[in-house]
Amino acid sequence: MKFLLQRVAFYLFTAWAALTINFFIPRLIPGDPVTSLMAKYQGQLSTEAIHSLYVLFGLDKHASLWSQYVDYWGQVFHGDLGLSFTFFPTPVSEILRQSLPWTIALVGITTFASFMIGTSLGVIAGWRRGSLMDGLLPVTTFLSSIPYFWLGLLAIALLAGPDSFFPSSGGYEPGLVPSWTSGFIGSAVQHSLLPAITILISSVSGWILTMRNMMVTVASEDYITVAHAKGLPERRVMVSYAARNALLPNVSGFALSLGFIVGGTLLVEIVFSYPGIGYNLFQAVGAKDYPLMQGVFLVITLSVLVANLLADVAYLLLDPRTRKEG
Amino acid sequence: ACSNGDGKAAENGSGGGATVLNIGMPNGPQTENHNPFLGSSSGASLGYRWMIFEPLVMINGIKPTEPGKPWLATEWKWDANYTKLSLTIRDGVKFSDGRPMTADDVAYSFQIRKDNEGLNSDAIPYGTITASGNKVDLTFTRSQFTNQNKILTVFVIPKHQWSTIKDPTQDTLKNPIGTGPYTVKSFTPQTTTLTLRDSYWQALPKVKELRYTSYNDNNAQTTALANGSSEWSFVFVPNVKAVYQDKDPAHHKLWFPANLGIHGLWINTTRKPFDNPALRRAMNLVINRDDIFNQGEAGYFYPKVESMTGIPTPAGESFIAPEYKDLKHKVDVDAAKKELTDAGFKLDGDTLKDPTGKPVTITLTDPAGWSDYITDLEIIKDNLSTIGIKASVDKANQDAWFKNIDEGNFDAAMHWTNGGATPYDIYQNIMDGKILKPVGKGGVSGNYGRFNSPEATKALDQYANAADDATRTSALNTLQKIMVEQMPIIPTSASNVGGLYSTKNWVGWPDEQNQYGPAQPTQQNALQIILNLKPAGSQ
Amino acid sequence: MSAPTSTITAVTPEGPEVEAAPAKRRRLRFVANPKAATGLVVLAFFCLIAIIGPWIAPYDPSARSSDLIQAPSGKHWFGTTHLGQDIFSQVLVGTRGVMFVGLLAGLVATALSILIGVSAGFLGGAADDSLSALSNVFLVIPALPLIIIVASTIPSAGDLMVALVIGLTSWAWGARVLRAQTLSLRRRDYVEAARATGESTWRIITFEIMPNLTAIIASGFVGTVIFAVMSEITLAFIGISTISEWNWGTILFWAQSQQALAQGAWWWFVPAGLAIAVLGTALSLVNFGIDEFVSPRLRSSGHTRVKTKDGHTVRMRVGFTPVLSTQQPVTPVVPRRAEEEVA
Amino acid sequence: MTVTETEVVLEAEGLTKHFPVRRGVRDLLSREHKAVHAVDDVRITLRRGRVTALVGESGSGKSTVARLMAQLYGRTAGEIRLHGSPVTVRGGRKFRAYARKVQMIFQDPFASLNPTHTVRYHLTRALKIHGRAGDLEQNLRALLEQVQLTPPERYLDKFPHELSGGQRQRVSIARALGADPEALLADEPVSMLDVSIRLGVLNLLRDLKERLNLAILYITHDIASARYFADETLVMYAGRMVEGGDSETVTQHPAHPYTRLLIESAPDPDRLGQLGTPEDQAGGEPPSLIAPPTGCRFNPRCVYAMPKCSTELPPRFELPTAGHWAACWLYEEEPAR
Amino acid sequence: MKTPVLEIKNFNVDYGLGSSSVQAVRDVTLTLHRGEVLGLAGESGSGKSTLAYGVTRLLPPPGVISGGSVVYHPASGDPYDVMALTDAELRKFRWAETSIVFQGAMNSLNPVHKVSTQMLDVIKAHEPGLSPQARTARAQDMLKLVGISADRMDAYPHQLSGGMRQRVMIGMALVLEPQVVIMDEPTTALDVVMQRQILAQLVELRERLGFSVLFITHDLSLLVEFSDRIAIMYGGRIVEEARSADLYRDSLHPYSEGLLRSFPALRGERRELTGIPGSPPDLRGMPSGCSFHPRCPHAFDRCSVDIPVLGIPTSRNDPNRSVACWLPGRTA
Ligand SMILES: Nc1ncnc2c1ncn2[C@@H]1O[C@H](COP(=O)(O)OP(=O)(O)OP(=O)(O)O)[C@@H](O)[C@H]1O
Numbered sequence A: 001m002k003f004l005l006q007r008v009a010f011y012l013f014t015a016w017a018a019l020t021i022n023f024f025i026p027r028l029i030p031g032d033p034v035t036s037l038m039a040k041y042q043g044q045l046s047t048e049a050i051h052s053l054y055v056l057f058g059l060d061k062h063a064s065l066w067s068q069y070v071d072y073w074g075q076v077f078h079g080d081l082g083l084s085f086t087f088f089p090t091p092v093s094e095i096l097r098q099s100l101p102w103t104i105a106l107v108g109i110t111t112f113a114s115f116m117i118g119t120s121l122g123v124i125a126g127w128r129r130g131s132l133m134d135g136l137l138p139v140t141t142f143l144s145s146i147p148y149f150w151l152g153l154l155a156i157a158l159l160a161g162p163d164s165f166f167p168s169s170g171g172y173e174p175g176l177v178p179s180w181t182s183g184f185i186g187s188a189v190q191h192s193l194l195p196a197i198t199i200l201i202s203s204v205s206g207w208i209l210t211m212r213n214m215m216v217t218v219a220s221e222d223y224i225t226v227a228h229a230k231g232l233p234e235r236r237v238m239v240s241y242a243a244r245n246a247l248l249p250n251v252s253g254f255a256l257s258l259g260f261i262v263g264g265t266l267l268v269e270i271v272f273s274y275p276g277i278g279y280n281l282f283q284a285v286g287a288k289d290y291p292l293m294q295g296v297f298l299v300i301t302l303s304v305l306v307a308n309l310l311a312d313v314a315y316l317l318l319d320p321r322t323r324k325e326g
Numbered sequence B: 001a002c003s004n005g006d007g008k009a010a011e012n013g014s015g016g017g018a019t020v021l022n023i024g025m026p027n028g029p030q031t032e033n034h035n036p037f038l039g040s041s042s043g044a045s046l047g048y049r050w051m052i053f054e055p056l057v058m059i060n061g062i063k064p065t066e067p068g069k070p071w072l073a074t075e076w077k078w079d080a081n082y083t084k085l086s087l088t089i090r091d092g093v094k095f096s097d098g099r100p101m102t103a104d105d106v107a108y109s110f111q112i113r114k115d116n117e118g119l120n121s122d123a124i125p126y127g128t129i130t131a132s133g134n135k136v137d138l139t140f141t142r143s144q145f146t147n148q149n150k151i152l153t154v155f156v157i158p159k160h161q162w163s164t165i166k167d168p169t170q171d172t173l174k175n176p177i178g179t180g181p182y183t184v185k186s187f188t189p190q191t192t193t194l195t196l197r198d199s200y201w202q203a204l205p206k207v208k209e210l211r212y213t214s215y216n217d218n219n220a221q222t223t224a225l226a227n228g229s230s231e232w233s234f235v236f237v238p239n240v241k242a243v244y245q246d247k248d249p250a251h252h253k254l255w256f257p258a259n260l261g262i263h264g265l266w267i268n269t270t271r272k273p274f275d276n277p278a279l280r281r282a283m284n285l286v287i288n289r290d291d292i293f294n295q296g297e298a299g300y301f302y303p304k305v306e307s308m309t310g311i312p313t314p315a316g317e318s319f320i321a322p323e324y325k326d327l328k329h330k331v332d333v334d335a336a337k338k339e340l341t342d343a344g345f346k347l348d349g350d351t352l353k354d355p356t357g358k359p360v361t362i363t364l365t366d367p368a369g370w371s372d373y374i375t376d377l378e379i380i381k382d383n384l385s386t387i388g389i390k391a392s393v394d395k396a397n398q399d400a401w402f403k404n405i406d407e408g409n410f411d412a413a414m415h416w417t418n419g420g421a422t423p424y425d426i427y428q429n430i431m432d433g434k435i436l437k438p439v440g441k442g443g444v445s446g447n448y449g450r451f452n453s454p455e456a457t458k459a460l461d462q463y464a465n466a467a468d469d470a471t472r473t474s475a476l477n478t479l480q481k482i483m484v485e486q487m488p489i490i491p492t493s494a495s496n497v498g499g500l501y502s503t504k505n506w507v508g509w510p511d512e513q514n515q516y517g518p519a520q521p522t523q524q525n526a527l528q529i530i531l532n533l534k535p536a537g538s539q
Numbered sequence C: 001m002s003a004p005t006s007t008i009t010a011v012t013p014e015g016p017e018v019e020a021a022p023a024k025r026r027r028l029r030f031v032a033n034p035k036a037a038t039g040l041v042v043l044a045f046f047c048l049i050a051i052i053g054p055w056i057a058p059y060d061p062s063a064r065s066s067d068l069i070q071a072p073s074g075k076h077w078f079g080t081t082h083l084g085q086d087i088f089s090q091v092l093v094g095t096r097g098v099m100f101v102g103l104l105a106g107l108v109a110t111a112l113s114i115l116i117g118v119s120a121g122f123l124g125g126a127a128d129d130s131l132s133a134l135s136n137v138f139l140v141i142p143a144l145p146l147i148i149i150v151a152s153t154i155p156s157a158g159d160l161m162v163a164l165v166i167g168l169t170s171w172a173w174g175a176r177v178l179r180a181q182t183l184s185l186r187r188r189d190y191v192e193a194a195r196a197t198g199e200s201t202w203r204i205i206t207f208e209i210m211p212n213l214t215a216i217i218a219s220g221f222v223g224t225v226i227f228a229v230m231s232e233i234t235l236a237f238i239g240i241s242t243i244s245e246w247n248w249g250t251i252l253f254w255a256q257s258q259q260a261l262a263q264g265a266w267w268w269f270v271p272a273g274l275a276i277a278v279l280g281t282a283l284s285l286v287n288f289g290i291d292e293f294v295s296p297r298l299r300s301s302g303h304t305r306v307k308t309k310d311g312h313t314v315r316m317r318v319g320f321t322p323v324l325s326t327q328q329p330v331t332p333v334v335p336r337r338a339e340e341e342v343a
Numbered sequence D: 001m002t003v004t005e006t007e008v009v010l011e012a013e014g015l016t017k018h019f020p021v022r023r024g025v026r027d028l029l030s031r032e033h034k035a036v037h038a039v040d041d042v043r044i045t046l047r048r049g050r051v052t053a054l055v056g057e058s059g060s061g062k063s064t065v066a067r068l069m070a071q072l073y074g075r076t077a078g079e080i081r082l083h084g085s086p087v088t089v090r091g092g093r094k095f096r097a098y099a100r101k102v103q104m105i106f107q108d109p110f111a112s113l114n115p116t117h118t119v120r121y122h123l124t125r126a127l128k129i130h131g132r133a134g135d136l137e138q139n140l141r142a143l144l145e146q147v148q149l150t151p152p153e154r155y156l157d158k159f160p161h162e163l164s165g166g167q168r169q170r171v172s173i174a175r176a177l178g179a180d181p182e183a184l185l186a187d188e189p190v191s192m193l194d195v196s197i198r199l200g201v202l203n204l205l206r207d208l209k210e211r212l213n214l215a216i217l218y219i220t221h222d223i224a225s226a227r228y229f230a231d232e233t234l235v236m237y238a239g240r241m242v243e244g245g246d247s248e249t250v251t252q253h254p255a256h257p258y259t260r261l262l263i264e265s266a267p268d269p270d271r272l273g274q275l276g277t278p279e280d281q282a283g284g285e286p287p288s289l290i291a292p293p294t295g296c297r298f299n300p301r302c303v304y305a306m307p308k309c310s311t312e313l314p315p316r317f318e319l320p321t322a323g324h325w326a327a328c329w330l331y332e333e334e335p336a337r
Numbered sequence E: 001m002k003t004p005v006l007e008i009k010n011f012n013v014d015y016g017l018g019s020s021s022v023q024a025v026r027d028v029t030l031t032l033h034r035g036e037v038l039g040l041a042g043e044s045g046s047g048k049s050t051l052a053y054g055v056t057r058l059l060p061p062p063g064v065i066s067g068g069s070v071v072y073h074p075a076s077g078d079p080y081d082v083m084a085l086t087d088a089e090l091r092k093f094r095w096a097e098t099s100i101v102f103q104g105a106m107n108s109l110n111p112v113h114k115v116s117t118q119m120l121d122v123i124k125a126h127e128p129g130l131s132p133q134a135r136t137a138r139a140q141d142m143l144k145l146v147g148i149s150a151d152r153m154d155a156y157p158h159q160l161s162g163g164m165r166q167r168v169m170i171g172m173a174l175v176l177e178p179q180v181v182i183m184d185e186p187t188t189a190l191d192v193v194m195q196r197q198i199l200a201q202l203v204e205l206r207e208r209l210g211f212s213v214l215f216i217t218h219d220l221s222l223l224v225e226f227s228d229r230i231a232i233m234y235g236g237r238i239v240e241e242a243r244s245a246d247l248y249r250d251s252l253h254p255y256s257e258g259l260l261r262s263f264p265a266l267r268g269e270r271r272e273l274t275g276i277p278g279s280p281p282d283l284r285g286m287p288s289g290c291s292f293h294p295r296c297p298h299a300f301d302r303c304s305v306d307i308p309v310l311g312i313p314t315s316r317n318d319p320n321r322s323v324a325c326w327l328p329g330r331t332a
């Protein structure tokens, strides 16, 4: 209980800090959305349009930073993230609502799968030291050292194409309207395969490695020897005694990695033209779209915090020692 | 050559049966926003706003001097000094909700721009707006000669819908109502589908459905074009021949004509020794526009500027002064050297020394991500070394670069100019003394090179406010003379209004032979093109 | 705040086992670790290229030539770009930027993590609380988006700037690990003993605690270098940081913006990517080496298979000790009640 | 044996240490301050040339007493007097001056030497800090010889892990001696050592006490070793002193029920094969120090407990043998008897 | 009549292989009889734990059993060699026939599972036929026997005190009523009061259940009091074996003698403590001959040449004792 309260205090603080950083960073960025827009249209937008854009975006009014900050908090509490500039006047919240499911579906599921697969392989590698699994480690390390985007582009060049099963871009067939129909879901799954495999390949080795190391560490604990001494079936010793304990430290690592769902795989979304939130951030940064940038950052931070909270709860459930009432 | 296993285009069937046109833009996921006024709307970004909202007059973007084609206005008349416009509105035009379009709607379309600064993107100084019968009369506080096309191409919106909208600048117009032949059928962030109306004031186009797909980036768009899932787009494709055309030489076409806007190397004319026009002229003489066109612009994207006056051709052909008709850019190192020696520069081995004896060096900057400009700069850097100028290419942060350009803190940079119906926009953007600000002060919206020429300013003023064509012509000739002799910027390429398209399913696209409009899907002329398309097999 | 035990258990020196060998041998043993040795050799190779790359590059990496988009040949080992630039030279020259940013960012982040982590762990109390909160915040804020945003705010993001940005935003993990470790070291008897002897606080930190953190610091450093290299390349690739100076990310940026793969110019795209992967692998190997050095249990080297006398191979595993000589494996031993002594 | 009075070097009076328990957010609302009552009202006198043993089960607060006396912990209450004058130091030069007089040897010789430094470093620092570097090499040798690590050259440049447990403990002792202290606080100096090595270290300490006339506080949980090694023995239970006196008397004629239990429980080879619960064996476990029992802290486990025991704190009662005392109500009338 | 239950013969254990290996247990022959407590003493590193783990084949990786046999005599059926068992047989043998109690109970109990789970685990693995209720009842009975009330069944290890945990371990070791219980320093982490409580309980349980105990400790005084017979290990070998009383009163090996003289006695007159000079041997560089000779006050030439064999001392002619020492009257 006390543990949880401490965590909650930590979350509140972090949320505050992140939101504050979130507020200030875009404001420190030189340049503004209008010039970025000019750049985008390189000449197809005449200089006369600049003024009308400033007016349109409401950038012609100047408020003090402090009052902006106060307003910002007011907005945050109302769930109002402002209007995006890139997609003016679409509310940021709508853009996020539109892209978030894609990211969560693709990267979330992949990260989870990567964690599960990596952890399982790590359990085996750590349990059977020197086995084939263990010998594959350097290979997976090499794979994980390849930058995501490079792997992704290579995958597109080699695997995707007009005659291939793998589409090279997008989240679903153009022309389909998102709905819960088998056609759409099938298309979405098909489009997510290549990016998912890319993420999987480059992230799974990390999990294998940490889990293997934890397994090795745990395997030399006395209670493992005792479990063997008890004559328990090997599987039970491996799963319920060794893996169960080795998993604990990885839970928080997993939570942290959820933070990278949005951040770390932004490139995959860019490379595969995936309509997710990472791509939004990329766009927002390019277009100096502060409201969108803030919104994405907010979502990222909050999701990391939520993931952490979940991990804490999971930890609490998995590790009875933390449950101890102070 | 027509192997296309992809399901997307296949549903079009081959020959005769095509009903769908797939249009693509590399603009990333869109949000549902059909507000035609906002450049940020998906309608504008993908270009389908022109399928819904129609202009009063259709003006050919690559031939701005040709008289426009009557569209929603059947007649239009300017007074002599272009401060007054009378429009006659077409009868029998119906909005997609069935209500007829009236002069009231047209007046309202102007009024809404007048009332909302944010929507008046061309900053037109509207005076009075009156509607009576099928006539609409407009007055302006200044001469609108240079803006005439902008005013005539204003699109018309239904008053009955827009008058109920609280803030037209902040409405995403989920249900757009226009006079165009298409209405929005469905929207997804990736794809917007438009479907044909059952009635239209002209003959209905053959294309039953338009699918506008937004790809995340140029690569994705290019891939889609190459494999045929995208049939029309406007995108930069490096090595376009290998990557796009060769994939289906019979059908993969592109046409990128110039319009009246240019790209060039802007030079800070306040910095020594670049304040010396002779040096700028010499630089101009060594720049290899072929390399820029072929290597930097993939051989098609921004067409070469041929005329020394900087006026792109053929769009601006008619404006070029007689004495400059044949004055074309070409690389001539010897002439450049002569120009320099005449001006007191000395070529000392590999190094050019200015009259004071200092070596001439120059930093060429552009934002890091703009790979075509950067490529251009690399080429220019190379070219300049032939006359001993030591150039270096600085790839800057985009925001910092903007600020520096705006405040005049740069040696030279690739940048564009405004474009418009006449070369006036180009020249005004380059040399207008009215927007001149000292180095270090920003907000200039043009004349980044701080070119100070009262003569040019005067000529610009004359051109914009003249009451007769003769004055205009002479003013424009003066401007051309200044351009050729002083070279405030070194033009390299023309702006483009082009497109890549596939003739596999649809034919009737504009091209070199049939220049009825620019081939860019996001231009107003796109509607004209759609109206002109026929299924490929039908020929 | 309970720090995650993962890294801590993984790196906690296992007292007697580490202490079992003399210090000099210990250092050698690190190098003798095959993983670490491989990693170090590759790393040294890259460092060498970083130093001499610009001199041995056959061409000026920016110089144009008439060989546009040429496939690898004797003249251009890695082919050429759309401007006829030599990609091999670009890779060679680009190594310096990559190594510079990686190492500098690693240094900055490591220095910060030491400063913050060790102080937090050693000082305890309010200082600890606020410093840990700070590093937790930095830990929770995803680094890459932060770096992208920060990098795009900086007017002239040269290599130095990029290195600083990456360094300044990626110290948190190291700080957290160091804090946890310092916390455990602070309670060690030898630290108390040094205090009882009369050592001053700064001496305790620098001479008693820090030397015992070297392995963790080194491992954190290597980890940050990997991260920094990846981030730098990513930034260059998406065109946010400068591309004035050649590095592998810049090459990839050009390759991508010219759609090298679509053009079939794989040689433009592949070498830089492979170089990154190899460098990353080398750094990871060094890190494994450190991990195994610190926590010998992780060492998978040595004999994991044993040959018994009758020719079988038996795998060493926990819980089932191999028996090398099985005398009469099948026949049960005859009870020897006869022999039993009468007492 | 009689307790001969020699000069008092270090004494502690009313020494108390409460470790605050980290308070949860919820506890902020309650006004009560929770704390571990690790040491309460302890009186210890260390005399020149004498060894005072402090025995007690694990967690009874022995180490805390040592650390308090070495001024490594701030104390909650009480007074520490060095040569009769009260001292309180927290770091800085004053702490060094104090450390010069009072040195501590840590329980675990494997943990109390920094694995990254050589013996030379450890000893040099000790000498330098206390300004005794002088002829460094000479002094280093002298130190090592004092702890019988001879020849000194063989050990000077060794790392701790290259030494055996006994040798390490000797280096720790040498380091403590480097300050040339008057009082040595030895916190279980041999508990981590092997049986065969223990004796050597203890004999060394005894030898040093005699040669250098040191005052030594010998902390242990092995009451038998206190009998052999210490002149005086104090017994601690749950943070409080329960009995004290001449070692032989305390071990042979324990007065406090807890001391008796302790002695009964100690393995005794002479009780061959009759292992079983001593008849007056008290059950139960040591009390929580956060909420220690009122009155005598041993009362919940004590077979002789009287109602008074759980309400009133027993003072020290003098016992017939000189210098022997016990804090137990059983001995209230003892003097009268 | 003493019948053997576990016969260890010529047992050898190596750590590592090839040149870098160390031989931690050398040629140990030892017999545990039914119902007795056999003490195994010796200083740290002498190989006591290695022997205990080796007998059950639980040595952690670099350890290999390089020779010898461990013959187990089940209550009914033919004796068999534990070293020759297959994995499955070994699993069956473990705990049901021979269980182990380790030094640190906290580390022996899986921190994430309830005490009951860990207890039921064993029963389930070895007696799968038993109904869940019967299992629980069995576990509860056993815990009651070691003085843990049934309501603590569902506690997690960290919720129990050190003594309770150790008792849980002992209870768990006995739950299948094995013939042999090996205890490796089961009480060193506890203080003397708790130690005595637990040992007393163990004695009581042994009387009731009749198992044999191999009790390992370095505390000789404890062993003398607690066990029936004592074996002393030094440098990986057994150097002396005798009944407790005999060993205490009349030890034959100089090392045993030294050990006994290292413990201060709490009661009785103050004995002189001489201890053992020198330091324990390094397994990598074992002295030749009798490995104790460098520290032995009585060593003579032969000691540094020949390895003495464990045998019945000639001077005592007591078949219940054996010693490995070249001194006159000892090894033949
Ligand atoms: N820094 C501390 N913070 C909180 N509690 C402490 C601290 N140090 C010791 N304690 C508590 O004070 C009590 C006494 O501890 P101390 O270490 O003095 O016992 P000890 O008698 O030396 O035990 P041992 O024989 O195991 O060394 C214990 O309950 C311990 O948990």
Ligand SMILES: Nc1ncnc2c1ncn2[C@@H]1O[C@H](COP(=O)(O)OP(=O)(O)OP(=O)(O)O)[C@@H](O)[C@H]1O
Binding pocket: E015, E016, E022, E024, E042, E043, E044, E045, E046, E047, E048, E049, E050, E051, E062, E063, E218, E283
């Ligand atoms: N994994 C290992 N690798 C090499 N040598 C080892 C290993 N484990 C133990 N040894 C060595 O084997 C010898 C016997 O160790 P063991 O643990 O059996 O001793 P012990 O008698 O149980 O000591 P203690 O009383 O300290 O528990 C020791 O010298 C030890 O150094």
Ligand SMILES: [Mg+2]
Binding pocket: D062, D063, D064, D107, D187, D188
């Ligand atoms: Mg202690």
Ligand SMILES: [Mg+2]
Binding pocket: E048, E049, E050, E184
């Ligand atoms: Mg042991």
Ligand code: NI
Binding pocket: C001, C002, C003
């Ligand atoms: Ni915590």
